[in-house]
Amino acid sequence: MIALPGLNLGAQAPEPLNAPTTSATRTQELSANTEYRFEVSFARSLTIKLVTGTAEYFGTELAPATTYTFSGAKGAVFTWHGCRLEIGGEAESEYVAEETQMMSAANAHFALEALRERAHQMRDAGPRVLVVGPENAGKTSLVKTLAAYAVKSGQQPTVVNLDPRQGMLSVPGSFTAAAFSSILDIEEGWGSSPISGPSPTPVKMPLVYHYGLRDAEEGTVFRPLVTRMALAVTSRLEDDPASKSAGFVIDTPGAVAQGRAGVYENIEHIISEFSVTTILVLGSERLYSDLSRKYSNSADAIAVIRLDKSGGCVDRSDTYMKALRHAQIRAYFFGNSEAGLAPHSQSAGFEELSIFRVKEECAGSDMQFNDGGDAYGGAAEDTIYERVTPSSEIVNKLLAITTAAPTEGHAAIRDASVRGYLYVAEVDEGKKRVKLLAPQPGRVPSTAVVCGRWPEDVASLVG
Amino acid sequence: MSSISDEVAADFKDALQDLKVNSRPEISNLTLIAKENTEHAQAISTVLENHIRTARPEWRLPSLYVLDSIVKNIGTPYTVYLGRGLYKTFMEAYSKVDQPTRKAMEGLLRTWKQPVPESMDSRPVFPLEMTSDIENALNKMRSVQAQMQSQRQVHALPARPVIAAAWRNTPTPPQNGAQFGVPVDPRARQVPGQQFEQYPQPTPTPDQFGQLMGSVDLNELKEEVGKLIATTQQAFALNYSDPSLQQKLNALLQLKRMLDTQTLPPQQLEAVRNQIRALAPPPAPTPVQMPAFVAPPIVQTPQQPPTLTFQPPAAAAPMNLAQMLANFQSPPAVTNPSPAPAPAAPNLADLIARMTTPQSSAPNPAPFYPPSFPGPSASTPVPAPAPAATPVVAPPNNLAQLLSSFNKPSAAPPAAPTPPPFNPALPPHIPNLSQLLAHAQPMGPAPPPPNNASWLLNALSGLPNAGTPSIATPIGSESMTRQSSAPVNVQNDVELTTASMKQPRLHLISRLYDAKPNICTTCGRRFDATPQGREKKARHMDWHFKMKDPDAAKRGVHRSWYFTEKEWIEYREVDETAPDDTANGPSGAAGRVKKQAKDRYVLVPQDVTLAHAPCPICQEKFEPQWSKDANDFVWMDAIKVGGKIYHATCWEEYSKGAGIATPSTPDSVLGKRTAETSTPASGKKLRAY
Numbered sequence A: 001m002i003a004l005p006g007l008n009l010g011a012q013a014p015e016p017l018n019a020p021t022t023s024a025t026r027t028q029e030l031s032a033n034t035e036y037r038f039e040v041s042f043a044r045s046l047t048i049k050l051v052t053g054t055a056e057y058f059g060t061e062l063a064p065a066t067t068y069t070f071s072g073a074k075g076a077v078f079t080w081h082g083c084r085l086e087i088g089g090e091a092e093s094e095y096v097a098e099e100t101q102m103m104s105a106a107n108a109h110f111a112l113e114a115l116r117e118r119a120h121q122m123r124d125a126g127p128r129v130l131v132v133g134p135e136n137a138g139k140t141s142l143v144k145t146l147a148a149y150a151v152k153s154g155q156q157p158t159v160v161n162l163d164p165r166q167g168m169l170s171v172p173g174s175f176t177a178a179a180f181s182s183i184l185d186i187e188e189g190w191g192s193s194p195i196s197g198p199s200p201t202p203v204k205m206p207l208v209y210h211y212g213l214r215d216a217e218e219g220t221v222f223r224p225l226v227t228r229m230a231l232a233v234t235s236r237l238e239d240d241p242a243s244k245s246a247g248f249v250i251d252t253p254g255a256v257a258q259g260r261a262g263v264y265e266n267i268e269h270i271i272s273e274f275s276v277t278t279i280l281v282l283g284s285e286r287l288y289s290d291l292s293r294k295y296s297n298s299a300d301a302i303a304v305i306r307l308d309k310s311g312g313c314v315d316r317s318d319t320y321m322k323a324l325r326h327a328q329i330r331a332y333f334f335g336n337s338e339a340g341l342a343p344h345s346q347s348a349g350f351e352e353l354s355i356f357r358v359k360e361e362c363a364g365s366d367m368q369f370n371d372g373g374d375a376y377g378g379a380a381e382d383t384i385y386e387r388v389t390p391s392s393e394i395v396n397k398l399l400a401i402t403t404a405a406p407t408e409g410h411a412a413i414r415d416a417s418v419r420g421y422l423y424v425a426e427v428d429e430g431k432k433r434v435k436l437l438a439p440q441p442g443r444v445p446s447t448a449v450v451c452g453r454w455p456e457d458v459a460s461l462v463g
Numbered sequence B: 001m002s003s004i005s006d007e008v009a010a011d012f013k014d015a016l017q018d019l020k021v022n023s024r025p026e027i028s029n030l031t032l033i034a035k036e037n038t039e040h041a042q043a044i045s046t047v048l049e050n051h052i053r054t055a056r057p058e059w060r061l062p063s064l065y066v067l068d069s070i071v072k073n074i075g076t077p078y079t080v081y082l083g084r085g086l087y088k089t090f091m092e093a094y095s096k097v098d099q100p101t102r103k104a105m106e107g108l109l110r111t112w113k114q115p116v117p118e119s120m121d122s123r124p125v126f127p128l129e130m131t132s133d134i135e136n137a138l139n140k141m142r143s144v145q146a147q148m149q150s151q152r153q154v155h156a157l158p159a160r161p162v163i164a165a166a167w168r169n170t171p172t173p174p175q176n177g178a179q180f181g182v183p184v185d186p187r188a189r190q191v192p193g194q195q196f197e198q199y200p201q202p203t204p205t206p207d208q209f210g211q212l213m214g215s216v217d218l219n220e221l222k223e224e225v226g227k228l229i230a231t232t233q234q235a236f237a238l239n240y241s242d243p244s245l246q247q248k249l250n251a252l253l254q255l256k257r258m259l260d261t262q263t264l265p266p267q268q269l270e271a272v273r274n275q276i277r278a279l280a281p282p283p284a285p286t287p288v289q290m291p292a293f294v295a296p297p298i299v300q301t302p303q304q305p306p307t308l309t310f311q312p313p314a315a316a317a318p319m320n321l322a323q324m325l326a327n328f329q330s331p332p333a334v335t336n337p338s339p340a341p342a343p344a345a346p347n348l349a350d351l352i353a354r355m356t357t358p359q360s361s362a363p364n365p366a367p368f369y370p371p372s373f374p375g376p377s378a379s380t381p382v383p384a385p386a387p388a389a390t391p392v393v394a395p396p397n398n399l400a401q402l403l404s405s406f407n408k409p410s411a412a413p414p415a416a417p418t419p420p421p422f423n424p425a426l427p428p429h430i431p432n433l434s435q436l437l438a439h440a441q442p443m444g445p446a447p448p449p450p451n452n453a454s455w456l457l458n459a460l461s462g463l464p465n466a467g468t469p470s471i472a473t474p475i476g477s478e479s480m481t482r483q484s485s486a487p488v489n490v491q492n493d494v495e496l497t498t499a500s501m502k503q504p505r506l507h508l509i510s511r512l513y514d515a516k517p518n519i520c521t522t523c524g525r526r527f528d529a530t531p532q533g534r535e536k537k538a539r540h541m542d543w544h545f546k547m548k549d550p551d552a553a554k555r556g557v558h559r560s561w562y563f564t565e566k567e568w569i570e571y572r573e574v575d576e577t578a579p580d581d582t583a584n585g586p587s588g589a590a591g592r593v594k595k596q597a598k599d600r601y602v603l604v605p606q607d608v609t610l611a612h613a614p615c616p617i618c619q620e621k622f623e624p625q626w627s628k629d630a631n632d633f634v635w636m637d638a639i640k641v642g643g644k645i646y647h648a649t650c651w652e653e654y655s656k657g658a659g660i661a662t663p664s665t666p667d668s669v670l671g672k673r674t675a676e677t678s679t680p681a682s683g684k685k686l687r688a689y
């Protein structure tokens, strides 16, 4: 394996006009229980500094006199006590909202906190929360707020992300779980997975699985993976007392909330695999009523609670979501902060890579789910993936480096956790070589790598 | 000055007021505040200068380190503002502080003449004109003192190499002033992975045993212990978050109990008394019997004319004039020949006042008639002005290490430890407390648990504790990682129902704010207003400091691999505020002398799969190599973690990013397990004297 200096990593992404258009700042006074909502494009940046009072961003408190820079973000700075902000840069839209949903988020937190305290005393398991709702209902924002409040209260909550459209501590298309024992990163959303150098916010340690499909299809990968993650998370919680009593919160894609004729198979699957104790339904009346009918009175009495959707939630366009995903992928290799990360470009022969890809027929969300009682696999063993020889088809795609050997069965590959991702920069079919971008130097992994059908291709990641 | 400036300055002042020891986290915190408020640099500089000029002498050095840290880490505009009054600030502080502090200040001054280490800027920290003014003044002072000193030698009894004898059995050579030449720039000393480093401490004054005295009056001794307990209690009341004070207090109480319940042989009582006095110098009138220092290596014979050139004060007599004078004025000891009555005592402030014109180079010793001094024992330190400030004067010999010979690994105290032989020809060696306690234990119903002797001693001597973390960290041993949100007397009765979610409960919000009033200004994390909370915050600030690594980019930082499932399940989150002796402790525990990664090795594994497994991080195979040390084939640069073998350097890199501890001694493959593994509890280290 040779490093290729020719890949010209210096040219990371055409640098957008990230500088604030003016250096002038303006002052924004907020009275208690209001929030400053803003949207800022990827091409601009907005700076916010707390001058006096207290303020928080999805539950994480702003440090006094620290300037936070947002780019490609939509969010709100909320204050319980009133504050003065100093704002610089240009927002696509901004306004102050008097009516917010923060009190119900806080109430939810305090209710969970009471359960956690009890669990701690009894050395029992804490609340296991599932957040569901239609797209852009504010699920991820709520999960973040609950995690932030829990951390602030000295808890160590675990967060599980089952939404392939937006990554948590990893690239989109991955499913992750992480215990949060340290403050969330206001600018980066959650924080950063480990890097080889110092990090301004304590790093988080995610467990990562590759899903690699856009939707929560029925059968082949989604549910088995949920099962697998539930197993891992449960095992961790079983012998980590701090995690156990704090419990976890699961974020889901809006798609699982659609269901079929009042039946939500994916939600039900998550609930049973993770032994969910509390369901928070955001927005949708219908989903709430369907779920409470099913669970509120069931033997294991799951609390089903409806929270109002925040007026601040914005519908995010496909273009925005795509840009968000690209930013996440870029951040995986190049980092987010000014300092940046130095990924490694390398070249590998075709024979060095064992690439698997989910078969097309398994990927479709409309595939009839053949519920024959076998392990959620309509697909039998070894019919999930196809081996692919590198071709122009995989250029600009991510390859997930699994911990499974290429010789293992497909189910083992599917269930294997991920060590990291490679980016296919170039395929030379004549020379039978692939140019790859890896997060760090070293050999091409000999384990099975999985080529996702999702997220969408990322052109121009490498210059 | 704007009102915001006033506010910032007031905050900064408050923070300064809390700075009583050379606590690196506090110093870095203050530096960060200064850095984030450069627009208020003038106000901050003024506050800092005033503080250095007016604070209690013993608090000045820490604040000088703040100044130092600010000018080196931030530079302009602070160098400009602080440079203006530097002469005055420095000299006023210098005139009031004790000798070790002066040494430290001189060390600082030296570094200010040089560029900031590893900085692109080749200019000195402060313009040379500024530093040379100060230097001139210092030289003048020294020459005056040297003169006085040489005069004193005339009257002094022949000096005896007391200290050398007293130190004979100490494993650590006495420290000397040289260490203060080390630049104090945190960046220069900051190796990623090292934490809780301290700013250099003032040189401990030489320990004060050295001469046998007559029999010790037990009651008097008890009284002295009692007094010391009282002052320590007061200090503790003022600063109850200081674990070292708490320990010291415990140790003293223990000692008192011992004195009350056991009969100790006279020499041991003697030793106890000396140590007690070393801890809390008795008031001035106490007979000046304890030789506290050696004669200078170059003994000036009475015939030599007083020299006006500066004598390096390294091992020389104390130069704290105030102390000398206090001694001098105290009634002479009965056992010593009365010195001639002293002429009017010059005081340092006067002395400096006469030198306030830096340009004048002529020393002006004339008006000072050198006082004569009784015996070699010139210094009974003046009692510290206030109990809270009583500096714990650590004997320079490392008692902890010394002790380890008594409390060796897990073995019970040796049945009959041989006290070092007394050689009547030499100044007798006084058994130190550790030996004493080792003796004492079998003698009576020794209250202390097995390792208590070392704990007691360490506590008394203010040294970091070695090897007894469980006792040494009374605070840390509590569950630090889990404290449920401190309720501020508000009942959390929120039910988990849809209706309940809509009720406003603003009173509960205090749980997220007021319950933890102590906020980190860097990241917004909050801490309890308890000693534990403060300690956590200190560690947290230290963490921030560690993470400000300007060279990280140059090294090519990259994303680490994610955990495997098994690793994740077994991983326990590391809170950057947790004491570093916890299971997953962050890498680079306090002051741990880490084995260089590349020097680590593991024996070539017997297990076939393991023997063929590459380094999981870089996938490179290991090459067996014969090791003389291990007398076996080994893999160099290797470390075994969780059943796998990694390149030690790969692991180090990885774990640095991940915040995982590098096991200090994996699976007992390293030949020697030495004192390096006994890491003092960091919480204490932060405040170690």
Ligand SMILES: Nc1ncnc2c1ncn2[C@@H]1O[C@H](COP(=O)(O)OP(=O)(O)OP(=O)(O)O)[C@@H](O)[C@H]1O
Pocket (backbone or CB within 6 Å): A037, A038, A073, A074, A075, A076, A133, A134, A135, A136, A137, A138, A139, A140, A141, A142, A163, A166, A252, A253, A254, A310, A311, A312, A313, A314, A315, A316
């Ligand atoms: N109170 C608020 N003020 C301003 N913006 C907000 C607010 N709450 C949420 N948003 C923004 O609205 C968008 C949608 O919110 P969020 O991502 O939490 O919804 P979601 O339900 O997780 O969406 P998806 O179904 O796509 O995962 C996000 O960009 C989020 O930052």
Ligand SMILES: [Mg+2]
Pocket (backbone or CB within 6 Å): A139, A140, A141, A163, A166, A251, A252
């Ligand atoms: Mg979401």
Ligand SMILES: [Zn+2]
Pocket (backbone or CB within 6 Å): B520, B521, B522, B523, B524, B525, B540, B544
């Ligand atoms: Zn902080």
Ligand SMILES: [Zn+2]
Pocket (backbone or CB within 6 Å): B615, B616, B617, B618, B619, B620, B646, B647, B650, B651
């Ligand atoms: Zn390696």
